[in-house]
Amino acid sequence: MEKTDYSKYRGKCKEFCIEAQQTDPTLTLVRGHYICPFWGEQQHWWLTRLDGTIYDPTVKQFPSSLGEYIPFSGNVTCSECGKSISEDHADFVSNYAFCSGVCYGKFVGVI
Secondary structure (H helix, E strand, C coil): CCCCHHHHHCCCHHHHHHHHHHHCCCCEEEEEEEEECCCEEEEEEEEECCCCCEECCCHHHCCCCCCEEEECCCEEECCCCCCEEEHHHCEEECCEEECCHHHHHHHHCCC
């Protein structure tokens, strides 16, 4: 069975980037989002060269290579109130981030 670019690269962005860094240690690993014109915002990892250009060894997983790369700011949004908070100070339940126990309680309906 032939592997598609999607199945070859999807979910392996960081792995491919680290492999590329072993070949070229001047590359810098970046975590963030790729804004795909077809799929919208996707969590992603890529590399930057010393001159600031992007090298993405797994971009072929997306239906378009014309997307925008947005580095992660370090903040997440509370799933209940929408407040922007540092990832280090957020509480996570599954894929949801919360700024407080009160917001989590409201989110699940116990408050």
